[in-house]
Amino acid sequence: MKKTLSGECQKGIGPVDLSLTLHTLDSNPISQDYTQWNLPTGTIARLGKGRVSDVLNPPEIAYAPDGNLIAVASANGIWIYDAQSVKELCFLTGHTLDVTTVCFSPDGATLASASGDNTIRLWDVQTWTHIQTLKAHACRINNVTFSPSGATLASAGDDNAICLWDMQTSQITRTLTGHTDRVNYVVFSPDESTLASSSWDATVCLWDVQTGASLQTLTEHTSALSRVAFSPDGKTLASSSMDKTIRLWDVKSGESLRTFTGHTGRVTNVLFSPDGEFLVSTAMDFDTDVRLWDARTGTPIKLLKGHTRKVTSLAFSPDGSTLVTGSGDSTVRLWDVQTGTCRETIADHTFRVTSVVYSPDGFMLACSGWDETILVIDMHTGEELIRLKGHKADVVDLKFSPDGKTLASACWDTDARLWDVKTGTTLHILSGHTDLCTCVVFSSDGKTLATASNDTDVRLWDVATGKLLMTLTEHRESINSVAFSPDGKILVSSADDKTMRFWDVQTGALIRTQDNLAKYVNSIVFSSDGKTFVTASNDKTICFWDVQTGALTRTLTGHTDGVWSVVFSPDEKTLASTSRDTTVRLWDVQTGTHLKTLKGHARLVYTAVFSPDGKTLATGSSDGTLLFWELTPNLVN
Structure with missing residues (x-):
């Protein structure tokens, strides 16, 4: 791809294939050459x-x-x-x-x-x-x-x-x-x-x-x-x-x-x-x-x-x-x-991009953060498929169901919602939290949704009916992240009270509390075998933990400010982390070696997500842009 020197102006160049042309975030998408103007090294397109x-x-x-x-x-x-x-x-x-x-x-x-x-x-x-x-x-x-x-x-x-x-x-x-x-x-x-x-x-x-x-x-x-x-x-x-x-x-x-x-x-x-x-x-x-x-x-x-x-x-x-x-x-x-x-x-001077998620088949990408709407893009054509409207405040977290038919959203209007992605209709409004809803996650079988809030509660919902199953209430401060184990038996939550809590999903019983944390954890992700989970913390570290014992097995350092999120690549060989220091880092999961630092955002990077084929990483930032990084061997190594 043609690049220009830093500090120069770039005017229109040919469209990039992502697969064809990405379009604007406006409600009437048109082909945008400027999505490729002066791209950071390693990226193939910019939205916003x-x-x-x-x-x-x-x-x-x-x-x-x-x-x-x-x-x-x-x-x-x-x-x-x-x-x-x-x-x-x-x-x-x-x-x-x-x-x-x-x-x-x-x-x-x-x-x-x-x-x-x-x-x-x-x-x-x-x-x-x-x-x-x-x-x-x-x-x-x-x-x-x-x-x-x-x-x-x-x-x-x-x-x-x-x-x-x-x-x-x-x-x-x-x-x-x-x-x-x-x-x-x-x-x-x-x-x-x-x-x-x-x-x-x-x-x-x-x-x-x-x-x-x-x-x-x-x-x-x-x-x-x-x-x-x-x-x-x-x-x-x-x-x-x-x-x-x-x-x-x-x-x-x-x-x-x-x-x-x-x-x-x-x-x-x-x-x-x-x-x-x-x-x-x-x-x-x-x-x-x-x-x-x-x-x-x-x-x-x-x-x-x-x-x-x-x-x-x-x-x-x-x-x-x-x-x-x-x-x-x-x-x-x-x-x-x-x-x-x-x-x-x-249009398109987006305020921020707080959440980005690929559908399981990689055909769709949903993103949110700058207003009350959710944008769903066809990744083959770059066309806007649908814009989901109904929330009354910033949408801060999104998750696709395992079958890709349903999208869950967490919003600062205190509600979570379940959407039919094909029709754009709201399936269920999950009300009950009394403060900002901060995150959502599906169980591996797609039958249960967990939501968390600044009201210090975790709630479990039946996806089919939208009914509340149980409320988990031990945290003392705002909850930042929730994650199901791959077998769906354990839920882990982290909060501003500097604790992680492990819950029995079947009974709602508190299994264990990890309370020896230096600072609060922003993000939790499980390995696919369920033996390890990884956390991103405000103390600038990424930690690997043994699920069975709760023991800390490895700590990755390198970010110069709080780490906001972590995500595994589909083959679990690479871990991506995002940070307040404006960078994204790639790590070798086996050795813990730092592989690459991706620089292109100007502010806090909220989120990163791998495409299902592992070839692309999408990152969303407080700078109002969504960047797509091409994960070639040369970039990673």
Whole structure:
């Protein structure tokens, strides 16, 4: 497969065979060449463009000065769209962690991006090549912005510092310190004399750009700041906060002029229209409307309705006629400001992928995590077979029945569901848990389903009737994982109480408690002979245990953060593990030798699953993407 160098843009190449072409996660799938753009080494396709929703890192979206391009910062790269057709033009990669912000230079020739990898990258807009990498911050960089002349770039980070860069020399001219917590946004005044910054320390600071001196500190907000914006004439400053308010300030005197209230959630964004006539704001906490306000009077003008989750990013087109917003509902939307209608929707900026599962025959793949729906894909054609709807919150775990006809789902709406995969109908709603349902698993004969919850209970259900068989109640904290032994006689559960409990499935009796764990176990999987089970733990280890005695027989180390899940390959020669450290590791089961580290995700990797033939590994991540890895001998070894 054709690859491009890291740090370059890739445009359309021929479709990959998975077997034919993978399609989008949107409800109307179309062939997507971009599923192969700038793929990580070893992967053959990508579903999802990466999440754009990160509450305190606006703006993740930027218009080019001429209004022809839109840049969207996602967890795994930067997507460039045609502003009129919203067609994907380019995908920029090179950052090693999630991209937090993007900004065009005033002349439109350069794009600046920043990342959780502590770096700033500069890109040539004409060729989309990487020009330079700037390094100075000791922590994650939350925002970058050009001065109106383009001569200076300002950056803000988790190290509480602001750096000013000379764009001619790419050197730091000044470092501004004074905030006592992370700085998440900076903006220049129109005359370039003043820089405003907002911080988690609940203050806005005004700085003299020439001298670096602190001019004023604005302290009326009672919680973390999310964004600041100058009016076009530079006389007024707007600030948005987690205290659910927007404030207007007189820049010269520092006086608080007006407070806007009305949002029911924490305010994530505020921005003046290019003509300065009105303000636009967004919020979180189920406050999904985009609000337009009269900038002079504070009177609400209109609500833009359409997003179904928190809206964290926004940008105006240069002429002010269009507003673009990014949301945790996996979409970027373009709005007609005059009418308040949504003109275009860019899909597939998935918030996260928490569960992925192949059907036993390998013909279908089901995935979930970014909303209340479950997507089932035909793996021969790449077509969406069906989208299962009914849950009222995030779906966090999926399992196929052994015969492949039924799919079980666990959801944060507290319910589990059984679905007929062919028709998409709900067979049974399994209600009874009183807190988030966290996981589901079928017994080997497919007759029993186990569900677990943050309510500390494990419940066993009759699959045919949907009736509750028994409730297992010994855990003291949220349950993370459940697994049946291959013969279906034993159920093992793990919880935040740092224990694993072994249950007799027939009687519900507690057989044994493993309570000498350093940290809680996130995942449990049995070997096919039932003699061994393997656990993934938050203490960064993978442990092999003897089922009969409970003895620890082997510990695998190498991950640099908590291990989230483990899974055997179909032949049980290889074990795959996923981690908060953003990697997937492959291990030799016989020897415990580390075979390979798969790097391609930008955030926590929730899940991994082998295809039934063992040739492909699918991984889902908090970065909002699903990656398919081709397990060739060269990759593994």
